[in-house]
Amino acid sequence: MFSFRFKTIFILFILFFVCIIVRLFQLQIVESDKYKGISKTRRIATHPLDSTRGSIFDRNGNILAIDQHTFDISVNYKNLLYCSITLMKKTIPRITGLEVHKQTKKSCRDCHANQDIWLKKLSHLLNIPQVKLLECTGQAIEKVEKLKQNMEQKYGRAIRIKEETDFYPIVSEVDWEKIIQIETKQDDFPGIRVTPRPERIYPEQTLASHILGYIGKLTADEWQAQSDKWNNFILASSSAGHETMSLLYDGYAENDMIGRTGVEAYYEDELHGLRGKRFEEITCKNTQIEKVVLERPPVPGNDLYLTIDSQIQAHAEKSLGTNSGAIIVMNPWTGEIVAMASNPRFNPNTVEKDFRKLNKHPSKPFLNRAIQGALPPGSIFKVITTTAALSSNRITTQTTFECPGYIRYKNILFRCWSEYGHGLVTAEDAIPYSCNVFFFETAKMLPGETLYSWAKKFGIGEKTGIDLPHEKAGNIPKLATTASTMNVAIGQGALLTTPLQLARVYAAIANGGTLVQPHILLKITNSQGETVRTFQSKNIQKLSVSPDIINMLRTSLQEVVSRGTAKGKGLDVYKVAGKTGTAETGRHKDNHAWFVGYAPYDNPEYCFVILVEHTPGHGGDVAGPIARELMTLLFPEIDAAS
Template sequence: MTDYLDNVDSDWFSKRLSAALTVVIAAFVVLIARLLFLQVIDGAELRRLSEINSIRLRSVDAPRGLIYDIHNRLMADNRPSYDLSITVKDANPLERTIEKLSRYTGIDEAQLWERLEKARGTRAYKPVLLKPDIGREALAAIEVNRWDLPGILVNVSPRRDYIFSPSLAHLLGYMGEISVEELKNKIYSDCKSGDFIGKFGIERVREDWLRGERGGQQVEVNATGQVVRVINTVGATPGHNIVLSIDQSLQLTAEQLLADQAGAAVAVDPSSGQILAMVSSPSFDQNAFISGMSHDTWNALISDPLHPLENKAIQGEYPPASTYKIIVAAAALEEGVIDESTSFFCPGFLKLGNRTYRCWKKWGHGEVSILRALSESCDVYFYKVGLELGVDRLAWYANAFGLGEPTGVDLGHEEGGLIPTAQWKKKRTGVSWQKGETLSIAIGQGFNLTTPLQMAMVASAVGNGGVRYRPMIVKTIRTADGQTMYESVPEVVGRLPISEKNLWLVKEGLFKAVNERHGTAWRSRLEGMAMSGKTGTAQVAGRRDDAADGENDWGSIKDHAWFVAYAPRENPRIAVAVIVEHGEHGSSAAAPVAAEMIRFYLSGGQPNPDAPMAVATASSAEGD
């Protein structure tokens, strides 16, 4: 019985095993047949399809942060740019594709090859930027001939647009394509070849806030490099938006006032140090740096004798001329060299050794006190005061007023000017300081050099009662959705080393300079606005210190015209410094510009149809 049962189990197991083997063999036969079909019968077609479609990763550029003025008026925006690229792997034959691309778009073929040569070493499936911002006509030509241009891509990316260009050019700055050297810098680690970055002004200084974070896409492309479908997207993070302290209406007004002249104008809020306007004339078109600038245009810019690329407000260094008398007066009063009643006689000149140093008023001012010396800008008075103080004490006070070093404004490439000392001259020339040089220093000539921004900050500190602020331009930084990341606060960097009484005397002299009939800026007074200020006429290279009034060894080279001011007289809301290169007289060239800026601002931006849009110089009889 047991043997019978064993035989039954064995037969049942054998049948089940046979059935399983049959199934396995059948599965293998089907699999082998399928493989043979795919490899032999359909292999060529499948290979073609695998080569046609492939998965690529594409970067998505982040929209750059926007820039607004203090009233939230947009000044720097983004617009769509059509950027031409090539994927070398897909552009076969490469030579023929480049030749056709040049023919269809009108882009120089040599320029296309030059860009490819620069990208040598880039992976063949990575797009290479051939030309940014090609324009709609070139885009249309490429779209019409798309199937004849394998590997050619046109991507739409955000591109900077300066709405009021050339207005605000030196302040906002401009963008340019990142260089090979910059790509090696760690601060640009997230950038790639072909990216545009800030090169100058706010665009450069605040690049890290404005740039944003790049996104990406996983896409399927066909044999010609065209996108078949988007598989996945990681969105880009927009850059932060920046609100500046600049009042755009005041800025435009100042630019119009300096039209067709070389010079600079700076307006500051004396209660905070925030810059309300910063003009450098002549200007340039920032958008030309974005769309592409020809070699001829670039050469014309850099060779222009008026230096349009220079921000004269912070980079232009000029003798401060008679505006420096503000500091000399403060130093003399504080050091006890003079007081309110001290007077000197001005016959129109001062003799020192075998030289004669003249006053701008060649027949002299007569008996002069400090208030009249400031208001009528008597050179002889300040010659005598300067001799008493000496160069080193003058330098100490000038430094204490913020001269001789950069102000620390949040812009790049600021110059610090020069305030000389006896030691400085000895070290530089090996020659000791001479008394005659002190006379030149005392009226803001000689080795003295200042920037318009520095002098605006001097006027601001005098007007507000002696507080020195660091000038600021960036007011607020916000994310794209409005979250505040940074809010500026006034930063006090020091106080003027002068007593309240002595500062009052200086301020009284500046008020009289504008509001009394014999004051040098009488013609620029403002009804109901109580402006205080100081004119200045800075001699340029080639003019002798002892030249008679009106003489100029260089013929057509005229002196620079200065004016610094603040208003109202009490609790001022605006301080201004203006320089007009070769304007000749501060009273006739610079003072009207500053006065109109102040009038415009204090009147709430009301236009003045009688404003001098391009101020002509007047006769030398007006003095400073």
């Protein structure tokens, strides 16, 4: 019984094996010419599919940046080439040098009568002269022919390169109605392909341009770097068991767009998405598409929700007017940037067209002054000098100094801003009146390394870690002499700070002594609206400042508005606490005017920084009214009540 079953199985196995051999013989020997012919006449072509870049929203869901699809028309190189030869009279050496071309008495137009069908049809449909349609093709033809020539010289024979089968754009941003006509009558437009292309739109024009940034085309070096990065990613994916990643998706393409500045650059990996692929079977003779074998849709980039309130941002930019400078509004408890205005600004919609002019403009419109403008802070720095002196017990709140309007140290005359002086002054008077002499005297008692150390504790001379590119660290100099310490004590000398660093310092006073991490990102969501991640602060530090010193500083900053250098600016109704500052530039009547503070002082909701560069005025006179205008939007209920 078992012998019979074994023989049956063995015979079936032999028959199955013989069938396979016969079929292979038929395919590889008998029908080999048939399949060789098919392989020579047909190919599988791969075409990338552009992904949609993620959108950017403000904290309330208002659109700040979005991709809108526009349509380009591209033409197969062969059709493009012969139309360029016949209509534009362009000479192609490899064609004019052919024997068959030399011997024929016919013109190129006679030999290739059907090659311009697409051109006539398209010209009529779009109402664009044929010559106009071909004007932009010269560069593409020159590039392909040069590449082909180099390859043929390298291998010593005629070679058909991939670029000869590609499609090249000739018309951009075609109306949808025209696109429908082309798509529904493809036989009338041989060799033409409609290519959807995402176009980055910034609906609010110049609003928050330094925060958003802009995008630009990859350079050759950047494309190579991105290609290497993608290849490494593919290798890692394969190692992890995701071998289909390289088959289904693509990384960056040549001339792809990439974020250059702002969150467009900082969150490029989140925004970019993954390009899909289309696999097409084409006829090699005329490069016509026979069928789509496989299409993998692209994966859209993730969306960003920012901490910015676009209404407050717009008001801050309006408050700056035509002044060069910056305004920052920040939550002192979380570090969320509610507004960050920098002027002059630029329009990210037109950067590509205006780049050269903007880049050479003396006002430096690409400079984000809020994080890149490193300037002397002037009297804004005096809260750090006070903290250093009180914390090291060099002075007490009862320490007094006489201010006659100046002080001599060795052979150097140090002047107070008040020509007549302030009389007998304590620390609680020195901050509201911004008495330079008090801080000169304090600096004489304060070792330079102590002041330097406390400035570093407050984050001066270091980047805040905000999620924006190209932030500057500023500079806190080593204080080797008493004279240099006296200069830095009032925010002058070689001391340089950014507006964002000062926002962080005053936020720490407002919240009780914590250095928060400023940030722009609120959350990231995918194309289904699901939250991928939220911002997690990593750079939060608790300052070792006693509550008594914090309370003394807060009281003094309140009195800046009630009886000090910001008195009479209309800020007391908003319960503003802050410090004015006038930093000298070294040129006659040329200052940087500052006002930094928070409101309301009994329960701070906002910390703010106002900077106006290169003005003849002083901090309170120039920045004070701007602060008043800013408060009207931050606290509209107070205006309504009054």
